[in-house]
Amino acid sequence: KAGVTQTPRYLIKTRGQQVTLSCSPISGHRSVSWYQQTPGQGLQFLFEYFSETQRNKGNFPGRFSGRQFSNSRSEMNVSTLELGDSALYLCASSLGTAGGREQFFGPGTRLTVL
Amino acid sequence: AQTVTQSQPEMSVQEAETVTLSCTYDTSENNYYLFWYKQPPSRQMILVIRQEAYKQQNATENRFSVNFQKAAKSFSLKISDSQLGDTAMYFCAFMKQGRTDKLIFGTGTRLQVFP
Numbered sequence: 375k376a377g378v379t380q381t382p383r384y385l386i387k388t389r390g391q392q393v394t395l396s397c398s399p400i401s402g403h404r405s406v407s408w409y410q411q412t413p414g415q416g417l418q419f420l421f422e423y424f425s426e427t428q429r430n431k432g433n434f435p436g437r438f439s440g441r442q443f444s445n446s447r448s449e450m451n452v453s454t455l456e457l458g459d460s461a462l463y464l465c466a467s468s469l470g471t472a473g474g475r476e477q478f479f480g481p482g483t484r485l486t487v488l
Numbered sequence: 489a490q491t492v493t494q495s496q497p498e499m500s501v502q503e504a505e506t507v508t509l510s511c512t513y514d515t516s517e518n519n520y521y522l523f524w525y526k527q528p529p530s531r532q533m534i535l536v537i538r539q540e541a542y543k544q545q546n547a548t549e550n551r552f553s554v555n556f557q558k559a560a561k562s563f564s565l566k567i568s569d570s571q572l573g574d575t576a577m578y579f580c581a582f583m584k585q586g587r588t589d590k591l592i593f594g595t596g597t598r599l600q601v602f603p
Contacts, residue, residue, distance in 0.1 A: 377532070405589050417579065417593040430590045464533065466589070473585045474521035474540060479533040 375400060378467050378480035386486045392453040395483045397465035399446050405429075405470025406448040407477065408440060411462040420463075423448055424470045452485075460487045490515040492582050494594035501570045502602050508555075509565045509597045511580030517541075519585040522556065522563045527596075528576040536578070539563065541585075567599075575601045 379398045387393050399406050408420040419432040423442035440450040446467075452459055462484050466477035492513045501507035513522070524536040539547045539556050546554050551571075555564045567574055580594040 407589050407591070409591075409593075416595045417591075419590050419592065422588065422590055424587075424589075430588055432590075466533075466591075468589050470589055473588060474538070474583060475589065476535045476538065477589060477591060479525075481532050 378465060378478050380463075380465055380480040380483050382483060383481065384484045384486075386488060387455050388488050389455055389457060391455050392451065393455060393485060394449055394451045395463055395465075395485070397448045397450075397467075397480060399448070399465075399467030400478055403467035403469055403478070404446055405468045406442055406446065407466045407468075408448070408450050409464045409466070410434075411464055411482070412460075417464075420450065455487045457487050459485065461485060490517070490582050490584070490592050492580050492592055492594035494580055494597050496597045497595070498598045498600070500600040500602060501567075503570055503572060505570055506566060506568045507570055507599065509567075509578050509580075509599065511563045511565070511594055513561050513563065513580070513582050513594075515561070515582065515584075517584055521583040521585065522554075523581040523583065523591070524552070524554070524563075524565045525579045525581060525593075526574075526576045527579065528573075533579070537565065570601045572601050572603065575599060 405424045407422040422430040442448045462482045466479045468475040522539045527533045551568045577596045581591040
């Protein structure tokens with residue numbers, strides 16, 4: 375079974391631009407979660423989708439948004455990029471049908487904002 | 489709100505020795521899950537071990553075991569017979585019970601295993 379894939383792996387943008395990151399979960403997984411990882415703030419939860427519905431949202435500004443498609447693939451979008459958005463963005467997938475299930479993480483997208 | 493605290497930013501251990509990583513958490517929930525995840529340098533995060541709060545028995549996975557003290561809200565990870573491949577960042581994480589996969593992570597402990 376293929377693992378969680380994220381595209382692109384690396385991205386360089388300038389302030390004010392917007393960016394879209396993609397995550398393809400493991401086949402059969404219906405839950406996708408997104409996390410931002412920075413040296414200063416650590417791993418912070420962005421949002422979680424299950425069967426195309428946002429199930430949970432973290433404490434991030436409205437510039438951060440996401441969605442999930444019928445095939446469970448998910449995208450997250452960041453508009454009006456700021457320098458502080460530079461981070462490793464990780465997505466994780468699980469079956470999502472019961473709590474406490476193992477999350478399978480992708481390799482991440484490294485976003486650099488100049 | 490739940491919080492997870494890892495008080496050891498860095499630790500080191502010699503190969504074949506045993507090391508314990510500390511984690512404490514704060515929650516008002518009675519039912520929840522606790523995890524240790526490993527993030528090797530430039531590699532994907534993987535699950536090391538999982539504990540359900542309602543189970544008193546400590547979880548064990550090969551060389552990895554936990555000491556779960558629910559009353560003290562403590563969840564430490566013991567790595568026995570350390571190997572060079574154990575070198576990684578280790579994150580303790582909390583998940584509420586229910587229809588959610590949201591993980592709340594600690595700040596991580598960087599473990600270096602020396603030959």
